[in-house]
Amino acid sequence: MMSYDWQAGLFLFGTVIVLTVATNFLPFKVPALQQERLRNRKANKAKLALAKYPPVVNAGRWVGGLSNLAFFAAVAPFCVTLAPQPWWRMLLDIAAVLMIYDLFYYLMHRFLFHGQGYFRRIHGLHHQARSPTHIDAYYVHPLETFMGLNLFLWLIPALAWAWGPFHAVSIGLAYVIYVQLNILNHCAVDLPYFPFKTLHWITTKHALHHKNMHMGNYATITLLYDKLFGTLE
Template sequence: MSDWFSTLASHYHWQAALAVLAGVVLITKVGQWLAFRVPALQRMREVNRDEDSKKKALPKYPPVMKASRNIGAFTNLAFFVLILPFCVTFTAESIGWIVLDAVIILMVYDFFYYLCHRFWFHGKGWMRRIHAVHHQARKPTHIDAYYVHPVETFVGIALFLGSLALLAAVLGPFHVATVIATYVIFTQLNIINHTFVDLPYFPFRGLSWITAKHHVHHENMHRGNYATITLLYDKLFGTLD
C-alpha cells in the first residue's frame, strides 16, 4: 500500500499545476489589457457593457450568474488539485509538439462538446430545459457567457477538463505551455462567442464571423452551429447554419 502511494505521489506534480494556474491568469490579464488598447475593440467592449448593464438590472440574471460562477470555480478547483497534477509536466517539448498537443486537446474536446450540445442539450430530455436558460439570450452580449444554468456550466467545464485528462492518460502528461494555451483558448473562445462584435473589416472580420455564427445558434433552439472551438464538426456533419 505504501509503495502504491509513493508511486502515485511521485506522479503528482503540484508545482506544474500551480504554474498552469499562474500562466492562465497572467496571459488572460495581459491579453485582455493589450486587446482593449485597440480602439475598435474598446468600442465594442463599451457597447457590450451598455447592454450588459441593462441585463444585470433584470432579476433573473444575478442568481443564475452567481450559481454558475460558484459551480465553475468549484469544478476548476477540484480539477487543479486532484487531477491536473497527474496530467502536466515541465519536461521539455519542442514548440511543434506543444502546438500539436494543444490542437489535439481542443479538437477532441470540441468533438465531445458537439455531440453533447447537439444530441443532449438540444435533445428531448431534461437537459434541453436546462440549456433553454442560456437560450433566453436571443441577442447575446458578454454577460450571456455567464448566464448559464449551473448544471450546464459543470458539464461544459467537465467535458473540457475530462478530455484533457483522458488524453493525458493515453498520450502521457502534457507540457505546462500546452495546458496553459488550451485552457486560455477554451475559456476565451466561450466568452468571445457570446459578445457582440460588429467589425466587418480587416483584421477583425474573422472575429465578427465567429460571434455572428454563434448568435445565429441563439436565435432559437432549432438552429445549428453546435461546436464551440471551431465550426469544423458542424461543416462535417451538416449542421453549419
C-alpha cells in the same frame, strides 16, 4: 505512471492567470475593440438589472470556481510536466485537446441539449438570450456549466493517461483559448471589415445559434464539426 508534480501544476496555474490577465487587457488597446467592449458592458448592465440574471450568473461562478479549484489543485498536477518538449509536440497537443473537446461538446450540445426532455429545458435558459452579449456566456444553467466545463477539464487527465504528461504551457494555452472562445462567442461584435472580419464572423455565427432552438452552429472552438456534419448555418 502519473505522479503529482506540484511545480508543474503551480506553473500551469500561473500561466493561466498571466494569459487571462493579458487577454483581458492587451486586445483593448485597439480602439475599435475597446468600443465594442463598452457596448457589451452597457448591454450587460441592462441585463444584470433584470431579476433573472444575477442568480444564474452567481451560481455559475460557484460551479465554475469549485470545478476549477478541484482541477488545478487535485487533477492537473498529475497531467503536466515542465520537462522540455519540442514546439511541434506542444502545438499538436493544444490542437488535439481543443478539437477532441469540441467534438464531444458538439455531440453533447446537438443531441443532449437540443434533444428532447430535461436537458433541452435546462439549455433553454441559455437560449433565452436572443441577441447575446458578453454576460450571456455566463447566463447558463449551473448544471450545464458543470457539464461543459468538466467535459473539458476531465478530458485532460484522460488524454494524459493515454499519451503521457502534457507540457504545463500547452494545457495553460488550451485552457485559456477554450475559456476565452466561449466568452468571445457571446460578445456582440459589429466590425465587418479588415482586420476584424474573423472576429465578426465568429460572434455572428454563435449569435445565429441563439436565434431559436432549431439553429445549427453547435460547436464552440471551431465550426469544423458543423461543416462536416451539415449543421453550419
